[in-house]
Amino acid sequence: MTENSPLCTKEELTRRVQLFTHSDLDGAASVVMAFNAEHWSRDEVTYEICQYSGPKGIDIRVGEYLDKLEAEKEENVEHILLMTDIGPSKETCARIEQMEEWFEEIIILDHHKSTLWAGGEKYPWFHHSGNSACGAKMAWNRFVSADEKKQFVGLAKATDAYDRWVLDSENRERGENLNLLFKFLGFPKFVDEFSQNPDADFESNMQFVLPVIRAGQKRAVRRSIELQLNNSAKDSFFFDKAGRKVALLIADNDYVSQTGEQVLKDFPDVDYVAFILAAPGIMSLRSRNNGVDVAQIAEKFGGGGHSGAAGFPLEELRAAVLAVPAAKLDKLDDE
């Protein structure tokens, strides 16, 4: 083959698929879908796990990636940019739009309330489900070929029922199991297992561990509530400026959503639950279906999420934990 042969050029073309995804089960199941996509191979995909904000925040990570792309200016590389279950800010979207010609394809799939602004006609590559489907279900729909859709539909539906907290869904129990296995295996191992077998949770080894980790979760949730709310009630409840009752907990287990659900069940007068997550330095909020819109609160503090589950960065984590948190946090309001 000569150097000018078009075939030669084609052979030298490398494809790089960069995927930014959220750090939860939905984000991991999205990676599984991207690994089993119709238009690129698994080897071409590099994924990065992102949060809404902070040093691992989506905007910082995407910004670094775009900087690198501009600095390197590689030839014969076809770039595909993907985001699943998380979306960048308006500023980052504007930058992506300016760099559009750098990419063979750009696909952003999100269902969070905080990026609702990007839905509709704003950007042709930003797809928002309006929370009618989670990130993994959107990724399943868009990435996986028609022939293989059936193989992955169970994983997509169960992740959807878990992630969007559809409590009465027939896929909900499986979704709970997937989340337990996700926490047990960790993000990369979960992705490996389920990319090879999207029904891995039905295998005997997983069925063996599930009852044990399920019991562990229940125990952890109970212990957390007993320790923090039943014994030291005086500092654990407060009213925000809008007069809503808040239960404040330190997240002392991996099951913030389940603990939040149990608190809202055990304490019917509590309007929403606030968790301090020390390691990522965030405050995570949970409320009931059709209850307080916690995404609105989180957005005011530079975070985001859904109406029933949202979070924001805690800048003064040390002060918030050491001082009486209620005093520190009474700025939570709805103005």
Ligand SMILES: [Mn+2]
């Ligand atoms: Mn999600």
